[in-house]
Amino acid sequence: MRSYSVLFLVAAATGCAGASVPTKDVADTRAAMRAADEVGARAIPRGELHLKLAQDQLALAEQYLKEDEEDLAREALARAKNDAELALALAKEKHAIDAANEARQRVQQLQSAAGTGASVPPPPTQN
């Protein structure tokens, strides 16, 4: 009984959303890729790789949509979106690490100018 109602809900959802859900997913994925690009993901090797993977998955999703394989398209878009989000995260992480290193460098410069030998923790690095 329970599995029937689940099936009904899925069917209803698919029915109501129609083709608009993958279209929205495509738009969301493109937005995520654009955001990653704007933050500078292409400047980092891993960021560039994941943007490329996102691009490939998006192309795959578009192919599925042409073939009316909506579920497969939705899954490819999910993968694309996750790759784009990872590229964005990597770009943001790079900026944060650079900022932390610069801040630590400023401290070191100030300390050496003042002639103090205070201990300085190691700077963060990107994985």
Next chain:
Amino acid sequence: MISRHLTIGRFAAFLAVSVIGAGCAATGPTPELVSAREAYADAAAGTAAKYEPSRLLAAKRALDEAEAVHEDDPGSYEEKHHAYVALRRAQIASTYGSLGAARAHEQSAERDYALTQDKLRTSAERGLEHQRDITEQRTRELEAEKAERAKLEARLRTALESLKELALVKEEQRGLVVTLNGSVLFVTGKAELLPTAKERLDQVAEALKSAEDDQMFVIEGHTDSVGTDESNMKLSKDRAEAVRTYLVSKGVDPKRISAVGKGEGTPTADNNPPEGRANNRRVEIVIGPAPSRSF
């Protein structure tokens, strides 16, 4: 169905999944799931737990989903898809965790910067304050020294003023010269002090004691031209020595006072008339100038 098989083939090509892996271990996890598990374990052990617990939780849910699909349909396309998403969620959580740690590091560096600046400012202020204290202290010392010097000079001047009644006080290049007439000091032809001389020399001793610590005194004995040079030299030396001994006995520092005999060589008057000779028989006390001080 055919279409589904074709698309699975495309995805498999994209993922470069090992056909051998999928085929040989039908019930084992796909390489994607293995990677997702490892990535999640890394994220959970890293900074994500501290800085990005919600993203880590999302990664856990995605992994649970992949594990559930694996249970239901091991080695399937669906397992690979969910494992792929789980892998990315774990990597995203891990990356945001590292980002959070970097931001914390930056904030800590900024706090250190502010602290170092405060320390430097405090240290500079203390340095200035210390310098100011030293300058003020030095100024106070100089003023005290100046006042002491003025006091001593005033005392010496007063003492010398009183001497003017009994002796001639003159300022010369070599210092202040106090001239005492020989006839009031000594028995004629001898180096023996008269009782009246002692009274005068007591005042001289007081004046010398009020001079500055670093001033030196020279007692010079002089005679007229009567008698031989040798006898006059000896008499002048003995008389100077007698005055010195008396002054030392009255408290003048022996290290600062010396005695010399000048004989008849430096007369102040003509030796022919008796008055001139009387003037030439004398004892001069030279109070040397105080060494100049730098302020």
